[in-house]
Amino acid sequence: MRPSQRAADELRPVTIERNVARYAEGSCLIKFGSTHVLCTASLEDKPPAWLRGQGRGWVTAEYAMLPRATHTRTRRESTTGKQSGRTQEIQRLIGRSLRAVTNLQALGERQITLDCDVLQADGGTRTASITGAWVALHDCLKWMHGRSIIKEFPLRDHVAAISCGVSNGEAVLDLDYAEDSAAETDANFVLTGAGSLVEVQATAEAAVFTETQLNSMLTLARGGVSKLIELQKCAVA
Amino acid sequence: MRPSQRAADELRPVTIERNVARYAEGSCLIKFGSTHVLCTASLEDKPPAWLRGQGRGWVTAEYAMLPRATHTRTRRESTTGKQSGRTQEIQRLIGRSLRAVTNLQALGERQITLDCDVLQADGGTRTASITGAWVALHDCLKWMHGRSIIKEFPLRDHVAAISCGVSNGEAVLDLDYAEDSAAETDANFVLTGAGSLVEVQATAEAAVFTETQLNSMLTLARGGVSKLIELQKCAVA
Amino acid sequence: MRPSQRAADELRPVTIERNVARYAEGSCLIKFGSTHVLCTASLEDKPPAWLRGQGRGWVTAEYAMLPRATHTRTRRESTTGKQSGRTQEIQRLIGRSLRAVTNLQALGERQITLDCDVLQADGGTRTASITGAWVALHDCLKWMHGRSIIKEFPLRDHVAAISCGVSNGEAVLDLDYAEDSAAETDANFVLTGAGSLVEVQATAEAAVFTETQLNSMLTLARGGVSKLIELQKCAVA
């Protein structure tokens, strides 16, 4: 039995609340159980410097945790003077995931920044961020489309993400912090609405893993992402 | 008439929601109209290095805004590599204000950090932060007292803060962003429950000001802080 | 009786020596007793980047202390890698104070930087800096006017500053370091030649303060600033 009494293939309660930030072009507050992430999309009228003059836009992401999102207070990155390696890994992953379903030509010479700020952290913050950031991006693009800033709608598909792990030798879905800390293997899967893979990251923590376990986790992830994409569809309907 | 249709001595709607952060020893979400600040109190079992061995504790604060709390996106301080002068001024002010009503001897050799993270900014973020941080601090101290970590309750009084300004020649209370941007003078007042002054900061923006205007603002601030302290009392009752 | 044997409304001996820096467009060495600040004004032919193309100029300030200006050596900010919060607060205050009496349109698209470097610190360094920086700014503008760089003289009025405090329950003027360290309340007042207020900053240190004490300090500050402005007039005559 899992610590949270959930079945191996059972997500935590997931909710998506849209339009939570007054000034952002798109936003949502996404909750995976006690993990709460505020996602905002900010439109800028020019692309990053290295992309100017190429007729394309860019989608990027930044990720951070509030100092007391966690069990014990984490030092603020503005006082350490730099973003940690973990922060940079996560925000690069969020950006890649969203770009995989965005037509950057259709976006034109603009940039959209997805800010994913973790208000409360109980495991799975990066997968909640990707799933919520898609909603914020969607709403930002709708906002642009409604104002005729873009002609063609640049989103090609949904994208969502979920964590899996091997816990006591069994593959399980959507680990909370307690389960994640004790898991042998930790994995994150990013998939599209069409079921294609965007990113697979599987890491041996306490023990190495087998191809069978990788495939079991992937199967669980497919099921979980399907449900998340249903929730995205309801949210933006 | 003020842009917000409020009377000169009228606060925006203020709400305080406690216990919003699962892991913090004390927390609240305070709203002054569209200004929303998440305040958490984090207890650490040792004082800062420079205070060790003196039998006293410390109360400090950190302040930040989410990148899209504002009309246009603000760059994240973790990517600029340092906190701005404005951020440092504000967090020093919050810390001083709370220490003015805290018995640091009674706290013992411990540190409490108040994190004030602005989720949405429409003027008055520093005064909302002070007012909300008092609630988070109060709840943290209650938490400690309930566990017999401290014997004597270290809070001597309430403390709350409000902004005033001179707008079109008239003193007004609790400016929102639109009014603040156009005001001739900008001031912040921090007062205790007993009506004593903790901090006065008045700055000529578009025009210098008179002693009469300073006193008019102080009178408005007294009224505003009285109401804020009533709200604090209701919140922690 | 005050530690310095001065009356409550008595300034320390104040002197202003002009033209102390060979290369600067304006400069002075100002002394408030044992507090010595070297103020220079440097003209730059273009405004800061964010102000370009608006037909206006800018006046800004930087503040620093030599490492051994103080009783014990202070670490150099170039080796800590950043300016402290205190330094940033002070230099922002100096800049605001001078801009309050400067016609930035008349200055044209240029920037003047006031560098206030404390050679020796015995309390009141920020108020000495403001008072001296006005002289350096005046001389820089005269230099520009003499060379027909500007047509209209941009200074509208004098500006000067003085500290006050509540010490043993009594309001006193121009605190030195020994008195400042022990004072209950610490305040800084910036006023113009016409007697208008530019900035009021009052902070409870050891004890909160009353409106009466605030007004007593303001009365002392008016008297002190009048004398400082007389000294500025003599200096630039």
Add this chain to the structure above:
Amino acid sequence: MRPSQRAADELRPVTIERNVARYAEGSCLIKFGSTHVLCTASLEDKPPAWLRGQGRGWVTAEYAMLPRATHTRTRRESTTGKQSGRTQEIQRLIGRSLRAVTNLQALGERQITLDCDVLQADGGTRTASITGAWVALHDCLKWMHGRSIIKEFPLRDHVAAISCGVSNGEAVLDLDYAEDSAAETDANFVLTGAGSLVEVQATAEAAVFTETQLNSMLTLARGGVSKLIELQKCAVA
């Protein structure tokens, strides 16, 4: 046909030269074609601060590229003032991979740092680094064992890594820079001598990928890693 004329499952020529650094406790120069990485192992007599007193050691890694390892010169990270997100991702991966096959208890309260410095970069620098770092770590542990610093030999197994990709729809092994730049999907696999998985990272670059493609890449990786581990065995024999 691949740009390099290799078969889909064909590695570039791989060589491992040991004892290339006079002062290091273990070292090798590993070449995957034109990708050359110098790996050194440095023993330190105490673990990192956060691990003290727990009776265990630590294995960590740092990764860097010489400025002109690449086609055009890359700015040195010591002059930008920080390590890039990419650098941090890679060195965290190298460290995790080696720890997965190391008995940290048997290492005792010590730290071994694997420095992987890329002298020349033609794709696959992170997988060459992992494969070479294992050799340097092995030799460092042998050095320690030979001096009776440790009783039990802490290495449990080999570990090696290889990149795969989907190029023109086909899974291919060990991409060089030209092929990697044009590939639709990019993946890195870290496996042990026993064939267990340590890390899987697969990323959609130009196009999303399928589960079938993921499995094809994994099959190629197994073959490649087998050969690399044979080379490690020859090198340390």
Add this chain to the structure above:
Amino acid sequence: MRPSQRAADELRPVTIERNVARYAEGSCLIKFGSTHVLCTASLEDKPPAWLRGQGRGWVTAEYAMLPRATHTRTRRESTTGKQSGRTQEIQRLIGRSLRAVTNLQALGERQITLDCDVLQADGGTRTASITGAWVALHDCLKWMHGRSIIKEFPLRDHVAAISCGVSNGEAVLDLDYAEDSAAETDANFVLTGAGSLVEVQATAEAAVFTETQLNSMLTLARGGVSKLIELQKCAVA
């Protein structure tokens, strides 16, 4: 004829004023013509961390220029976030020069920091700094000796420094900024009272130089340093 109308072997007017900093254990203001450097010595009761427990002390130096010491304003190093290469070279040179004549055993486990702050710069700031820092160090050691903090006086000899150059093919002494900017070769010599060499730094600027020119400069430097040491003797008499 030199731009300053001086003979090839003629120093600028040099003055040394002691006891210019109220709080420092030793201090002087040294002027080489229009080059003015404020030198202070600060005693700290413990040596740097890397020297603890060895029974010896340390003498170190820091160097900086005020922003408007120069013809055009130089950016403050606290705002660039680091000391320039030039600053570090100079302060390392000052420290080495003073340590060459100090008995670090006799100093005991303490550190003396010489701060050399250039108030005005007209060439030769590093040589003025060394020459003045010796006086500040001397006075600090006298202060310690007078209080019986040390038994043996740790200064073994005088040390002073002067710049030379090759200008229009001729060796000249003590270049000011105008002459230095146009010189073919620039050199700095540090010598003791006994005439021994402590440091020689000669650099081809506009043209390479010959051994004869090096020796001519050294001869000039000997003469110049003799006079500087006479001035040091007068100053501390």
Add this chain to the structure above:
Amino acid sequence: MRPSQRAADELRPVTIERNVARYAEGSCLIKFGSTHVLCTASLEDKPPAWLRGQGRGWVTAEYAMLPRATHTRTRRESTTGKQSGRTQEIQRLIGRSLRAVTNLQALGERQITLDCDVLQADGGTRTASITGAWVALHDCLKWMHGRSIIKEFPLRDHVAAISCGVSNGEAVLDLDYAEDSAAETDANFVLTGAGSLVEVQATAEAAVFTETQLNSMLTLARGGVSKLIELQKCAVA
């Protein structure tokens, strides 16, 4: 007898291997005994910002050591966040030395960066760097000349460098780390093929030195540099 059994005027075995970096426009691996430095020359099509529009180019250098080039591991400068004072001194010296023999007009508005990365350090890394960087620069300029990027060949002469020291009272050439650590005086000499001096740096370490010793070291350096320039000639022949 010297620790290395060499005569006072005897170089360590020196070798220069060209074309060691696949992508650089010029490169060599230079060895002075166990000191190994990889030198690359990188051409950039524009000069540094401060030189634009003046019709001239620039030659600059960067220097670094791999972490385990040394007996004990040195912390990587990218993790400390800045280059040390020593690093900056050395790279400034390398750049000045090469510019002394380069016609920057003939180079045109371009920049060549010489990267000197020390793979293994046994004393004399800066002199090996200068000597090797000349070869890399030569080859880069030949590469440019061969492609008609430049018409006139900009190198005016050879330049090479060697260290000397006073060891047990005797002047010796080309010190290795063991000898350098114990020497009384440490010196570096940079000379041209024509025998002119480019840079002389002599520093008292354990003891001051005499003019006679300076001249003895210079004589040794002349002999050593002659041999190094012969080796440069062979290398590029």
